[in-house]
Amino acid sequence: MLYKLYVVAALLGAVCLVATSAGKPNLDCQAVEDRITENIPVSKIKGSNDGVYGYSKKLEALMNFQIKTEMGAFYEYTNMAAYFHRFDMDLPGFHRLFKEAAEEELKHAHLFMDYQNKRGGTVQLMALASPGKAKWPSGLDALHDALALERSVTHEILCLHKLASDLGDQHAVDFLETNFIPEQYDGMKDLATKIATLERISKNQQDYGLAEFHFDKTLQK
Numbered sequence: 319m320l321y322k323l324y325v326v327a328a329l330l331g332a333v334c335l336v337a338t339s340a341g342k343p344n345l346d347c348q349a350v351e352d353r354i355t356e357n358i359p360v361s362k363i364k365g366s367n368d369g370v371y372g373y374s375k376k377l378e379a380l381m382n383f384q385i386k387t388e389m390g391a392f393y394e395y396t397n398m399a400a401y402f403h404r405f406d407m408d409l410p411g412f413h414r415l416f417k418e419a420a421e422e423e424l425k426h427a428h429l430f431m432d433y434q435n436k437r438g439g440t441v442q443l444m445a446l447a448s449p450g451k452a453k454w455p456s457g458l459d460a461l462h463d464a465l466a467l468e469r470s471v472t473h474e475i476l477c478l479h480k481l482a483s484d485l486g487d488q489h490a491v492d493f494l495e496t497n498f499i500p501e502q503y504d505g506m507k508d509l510a511t512k513i514a515t516l517e518r519i520s521k522n523q524q525d526y527g528l529a530e531f532h533f534d535k536t537l538q539k
């Protein structure tokens with residue numbers, strides 16, 4: 319009898335574990351934080367970040383990486399926008415979508431730069447990598463890449479938020495919650511919706527290009 323109770327308890331425990339872990343974001347922030355030690359030792363971070371009000375050097379360094387991430391996203395979207403503007407692609411809607419996304423990312427980078435200065439930190443701009451791809455087989459492929467990019471940016475912002483929260487830095491927490499976290503989720507939802515719509519309308523058509531042509535018209539409005 320006792321053995322049966324143990325089995326039932328173990329099963330319930332396993333079910334609870336699955337239920338509580340399912341659907342949670344995978345917030346492994348080690349790789350995000352390791353960028354500091356790999357690239358800039360905390361002791362070498364320049365700037366007098368005690369000048370305004372208790373701003374952690376670690377958070378200051380990660381804010382600089384976030385500026386780089388936002389600038390990198392600007393670079394990626396600019397590359398996509400230029401590609402879909404080619405004479406042999408001619409998808410003005412996709413061009414516009416990615417151009418506007420690039421402009422948003424640049425605004426984000428500047429928001430982080432303003433914040434760095436507001437807190438008495440020092441903006442340290444870093445080298446940007448070339449965009450990952452030179453071309454895409456279709457607009458749908460580019461949308462998938464855009465969603466993957468936004469997921470990765472969201473992960474980094476959530477890690478920044480976790481660190482700010484662990485440090486008890488309420489102002490940085492509020493800055494991220496007000497300006498970035500809701501927008502990241504809105505952006506991911508928008509891209510996921512566009513992917514689902516384009517997949518749905520092209521699914522039963524032999525000619526994907528026709529579906530893409532019509533979908534592009536909706537992006538031009």
Ligand SMILES: [Fe+2]
Pocket residue numbers: 388391422423426471
């Ligand atoms: Fe962004």
